[in-house]
Amino acid sequence: MKALVFALALGLAACGRPFDVKTASGFVEVEEETPLYDYRAVAPDGVAVAVRAVEVEEGTDLGFWERAVTLRMRELEGYALLEKRDVTSANGAKGRELVFGHDQEGKPYLYRMRLFVSDEKLYVVEAGGARDQMQRWQGSVDFMLASVSVD
């Protein structure tokens, strides 16, 4: 019964989202009281995937947000940009993926971000964790990132 209620709750939540994403095996979607993300799923050893849609000003394009995010992550946070490439959402929307590296408590971490722009929304898809764990969960993370469909 409880499981049914929980599943219903999740389903209802998913109805309100302007995007769709699949949770890979080994990951669990988490609900929070004051969510910063519209969707967040975590694996037991700390790898997390999150998606959110933010309202943005009309006229901004992918290039603008890529530059804004890159500047913010590199200049402010000191993240190292390791890679960037073009990506496509599950429903064919064009996007951009940025892969950053950053040391936390002396250990290397990876932080992946995909950006999609449509109408007045910016979709921010994030995945991150310790580098070793990210490499171990790479298949699942790739699956979840590729499963994102945006409106």
Next chain:
Amino acid sequence: MTFRACLALLCLLCATGCGASTYSEPYYAGALPTPAEPTPSVAGEHGAGDDAWSRELRADRVVGDIARIAADVERQVAEARKIRDVVRTQCQSDKLIQLRSIERAAREQRGALRTAMFDGEGDVEWAALIDSARRARGLQAESRSCVGEEAGYMGPYAYAERKTTISRLESNVDALKEQTFRSKARIELAKDTVLAGKVGGEGENRGAQLVAKQVGVDVPPTTTPPSTGQVHARGAPHDPSMLIRTADLTLGVYEVQKTLDAVERTARKHGGYLALRSDRRVTIRVPRERFEETLSKIEKLGDVIHRNVSAEDVTDQFVDLELRLKNALAVRTRLEKLLEGATVKDAVEIHKELAKVTEEIERFQGKLKLLRDRIAYSTITVALEPTEPTQLRQKALLPFPWMNVLGLSPLLQVNR
């Protein structure tokens, strides 16, 4: 006890009361008056009118004289110390020590004389006392000649005046040195400009001629006017050997320790060395000819967020220091020559000047050495840390609150 001894004792008691009035001599800045009695050459010879009572009085006076001589020399020592005349202080202190010893001996001799006089004796003790007085006077004269001062110590006003004169002379010497140095620097600069520069056109050449004439260099006049578009090189071509090169790189904070190790290895591979290393920053120094190559290797080690490369031209500083050093060495040689024939007093002053000049020489040599080292080895600093917030305030941060929730920290937090 004999009658004469009793009488002598009685007279002594009287003399103690009225004898003090005979010792009212004021202090003399000059040599103290010699005691009037003749120096006995043979023990037992008293001389005419030299009775025990008189001898008592004279013995006290002799001891008093010796004490006053010692006090006078003590004052001279204090004055020498005050004006920090080391040589004089030492010399006069030596005399004072001897005088104090003589004073103590004289008092003992005085006591022995008194005792001997009760038995009708005393010639030997008297002779010893007179000898002590003679030695004390000799030491007083020696003390005055310690630094050639025959007229006593320098009064406070004379000392202050002399000190002021010395200070004024010292500042004049410094000003002259500075003036000489500047003139020489101008001449050297003018020579370089005239000799090494290409000049064209009559107007310019006339200026060059005037400068050349001033410094005693021949520059032939040019007769061909410059062609259109000709570049006039006004000075010597820039000397790359006088450049200090530095580079500052900021890399992304990723694989920090691995990157720092790699930077250190790169430095060693290119003939350099590690200068400084901390948790997130490393500074290396490499030979200047390997600077560019090392820099490009390091830039491949990570994501370069900031890059700052500079070259500082230190030619002026170098020439300046070399000229100053040359002048200081010449001054030192001159002072050493003056020292050879100087008096003791002048030698002390010359030594002071020599110490100052030597300190200057060492300072210039140190600065030149530092400059040469900085030129020979270029410095590269690599930091793997976020930018300081104060620097970011100069950039326009975008007003999108959702951007504050980017990154690993909010993403990986499970419990809020």
